[in-house]
Amino acid sequence: MTPAAPAPPSPAAVTAFLRGFDRRARLFAEVQAGDEASARHALAVVARVFASEAGQWPLAEWPRQYWRLLLAAPSMRKPRAVAIAPRLPGIARLAVDARAAVLLHLVAALDDADAAGALGIDTTTYQARIRDALPLDALGQPDVDVWRAWRAAAERELAQPVEPEAPPASATTPGSPATAHVAASIDADIRHRRRLRWLWVGVALCVLALVATFFLHPRGREVLDHWRAEIKREPLDPAAPPTSRFDAGDLSLHPDRELLSMPAELGVARQLPLLAWLEVAGADPRAADAVRLPVIVAAPDAAATAPAAGDASLARRAQRWDALPAKARAIQRGAWQAWRALEPAERLRLRATATRWGLLASEEQDVLRARFDALPADARHGWWLGPKMGRDWPRVAPLFAFVPEDQRAALLALLRSADAEDIDALERLAQITPPEERDALRLDLLRVPAAERRAWMLTKVQG
Incomplete structure (x- = not known):
C-alpha cells in the first residue's frame, strides 16, 4: 500500500x-x-x-x-x-x-x-x-x-x-484572478523563450550540417588541401639572450625601498597621531591642560628626511623587514602612507615636535602618552590625518568615517581645504543626516563645485 x-x-x-x-x-x-x-x-x-x-x-x-x-x-x-x-x-x-x-x-x-x-x-x-x-x-x-x-x-x-x-x-x-493573470503571463513568457531557444538550436544544427557536407564533399576536401598547401613554414631565428634578468636581491626593486631607505623618517611616521595631538594640545600656552614641550632653537635634524647611506645597512634592514609578519608590515606601510599624505609644511612642524618630544624625560613622556591613550578611539584615529584635520575630525567623523575607497581621495582633499565655517556646516550636516542618507549626501557634496559648496551646505543645514 x-x-x-x-x-x-x-x-x-x-x-x-x-x-x-x-x-x-x-x-x-x-x-x-x-x-x-x-x-x-x-x-x-x-x-x-x-x-x-x-x-x-x-x-x-x-x-x-x-x-x-x-x-x-x-x-x-x-x-x-x-x-x-x-x-x-x-x-x-x-x-x-x-x-x-x-x-x-x-x-x-x-x-x-x-x-x-x-x-x-x-x-x-x-x-x-x-x-x-x-x-x-x-x-x-x-x-x-x-x-x-x-x-x-x-x-x-x-x-x-x-x-x-x-x-x-x-x-x-x-485561484485568485490577479494571481492567475500573473502566472499566465509568466508561463507565456517561458514558452516564448523556449521556442526561441529551440529555434536557435535548429539554426545552429543546420549550419553545422552545411559545413560538414562541404568538407565531406570531394570538392570541399580539395579546397581545404589547396589552402593548407599554401602555408609557408620557416624556422624562427634563435632567440637573442635577454639584456637583463630579474634579481630578487636587487634592492632598487624592493616594493618598500622608500621607507626602508629613511628609517628615521619612518620612526616619526609611526608616531604621527601622538605628534599631531602634541602639536595641537601645546599650541595655546594659556590653556590649563596645554602640553609643555621643551623650546629648541635649532632646526629639526635634517637626517630625518635624508636617505640612509650604505647599501649594506639597507640590505640588513630589508632582510629584517621581510622577516616581519605580514600584519606588522601592513601597519607600518599604513603609517608611512598617512605621513606622506601630509603637506610638507605639516611634516616639517611634526619633525620639530618629535625632536622636542625626544628631549622630555621618560616620566613626562609616560604622562603625556597616557593622556593621549585616554582619548576616544575615534579621536585617536583622526590624528592620523594630521594636526589640522585631527583637531576637527571628531566633529565630522559621523559623516566621513565610512566611505568607499573610490571617494576617499576626493573627500580628504575637500576636508583639507575646508575652513572653520565649512567645518561648522559639515558638523551640523553630520548631526541632522540619518546614517542611511549619508552616502547620498557625500555624493551630492562631491558633485557641487567648490565655489558653490558653502552656500549649498548652508542651504541644507537651514532646511
Missing part, C-alpha cells in the same frame, strides 16, 4: 502565513531586486507557487522554503543595472550573493542554518559571505560598526507604516 498524500494546507493558513511575512518580504524584494515593480512581480509569483507546494513541507519549514522560492526568482539573482534603491542603500550596493546573505539575516530574520539552506550553501560559506560583505577597519578586521548601522537601518524600515497593496494580500491566494 502506498502512503496517503499529506492533506494540503487550508487557504486561510497560507494567507495568514503570507500576510505575516508581507512587510519583511516587500523590503527584502525591493532591496534585492533594485526596483519596486520587479519586487511586486516576484512576490506575486512566489505567493502562487508557495501556496501550491506548501502541503509537502512541515509548518516549521515554511519560512526557509518561502525565502528559497523568493531567491529563485530571476529578478532576485541579477546584478544591479539601475541606481541604488532609496531603501537600505548601504546594503543595496553589495554584490548579488552578499546582498542576499545580509538581507536574510537582517530583514528575513533567519538564523545562519536556515539562511544557508535558503541559499543552498553550507553554514560556513554563508558566514564567510557575511564577513566578506563588511568593509575592513583600520586593523584589517570586519567593521562591526557598519553592521550595527545596517541593522538599525533595517529595523527603521521595518517599523515604517506600510501602505496596503492593490490588489490586497488575499489576491495572492491560489
Whole structure:
C-alpha cells in the first residue's frame, strides 16, 4: 500500500502565513531586486507557487522554503543595472550573493542554518559571505560598526507604516484572478523563450550540417588541401639572450625601498597621531591642560628626511623587514602612507615636535602618552590625518568615517581645504543626516563645485 498524500494546507493558513511575512518580504524584494515593480512581480509569483507546494513541507519549514522560492526568482539573482534603491542603500550596493546573505539575516530574520539552506550553501560559506560583505577597519578586521548601522537601518524600515497593496494580500491566494493573470503571463513568457531557444538550436544544427557536407564533399576536401598547401613554414631565428634578468636581491626593486631607505623618517611616521595631538594640545600656552614641550632653537635634524647611506645597512634592514609578519608590515606601510599624505609644511612642524618630544624625560613622556591613550578611539584615529584635520575630525567623523575607497581621495582633499565655517556646516550636516542618507549626501557634496559648496551646505543645514 502506498502512503496517503499529506492533506494540503487550508487557504486561510497560507494567507495568514503570507500576510505575516508581507512587510519583511516587500523590503527584502525591493532591496534585492533594485526596483519596486520587479519586487511586486516576484512576490506575486512566489505567493502562487508557495501556496501550491506548501502541503509537502512541515509548518516549521515554511519560512526557509518561502525565502528559497523568493531567491529563485530571476529578478532576485541579477546584478544591479539601475541606481541604488532609496531603501537600505548601504546594503543595496553589495554584490548579488552578499546582498542576499545580509538581507536574510537582517530583514528575513533567519538564523545562519536556515539562511544557508535558503541559499543552498553550507553554514560556513554563508558566514564567510557575511564577513566578506563588511568593509575592513583600520586593523584589517570586519567593521562591526557598519553592521550595527545596517541593522538599525533595517529595523527603521521595518517599523515604517506600510501602505496596503492593490490588489490586497488575499489576491495572492491560489485561484485568485490577479494571481492567475500573473502566472499566465509568466508561463507565456517561458514558452516564448523556449521556442526561441529551440529555434536557435535548429539554426545552429543546420549550419553545422552545411559545413560538414562541404568538407565531406570531394570538392570541399580539395579546397581545404589547396589552402593548407599554401602555408609557408620557416624556422624562427634563435632567440637573442635577454639584456637583463630579474634579481630578487636587487634592492632598487624592493616594493618598500622608500621607507626602508629613511628609517628615521619612518620612526616619526609611526608616531604621527601622538605628534599631531602634541602639536595641537601645546599650541595655546594659556590653556590649563596645554602640553609643555621643551623650546629648541635649532632646526629639526635634517637626517630625518635624508636617505640612509650604505647599501649594506639597507640590505640588513630589508632582510629584517621581510622577516616581519605580514600584519606588522601592513601597519607600518599604513603609517608611512598617512605621513606622506601630509603637506610638507605639516611634516616639517611634526619633525620639530618629535625632536622636542625626544628631549622630555621618560616620566613626562609616560604622562603625556597616557593622556593621549585616554582619548576616544575615534579621536585617536583622526590624528592620523594630521594636526589640522585631527583637531576637527571628531566633529565630522559621523559623516566621513565610512566611505568607499573610490571617494576617499576626493573627500580628504575637500576636508583639507575646508575652513572653520565649512567645518561648522559639515558638523551640523553630520548631526541632522540619518546614517542611511549619508552616502547620498557625500555624493551630492562631491558633485557641487567648490565655489558653490558653502552656500549649498548652508542651504541644507537651514532646511
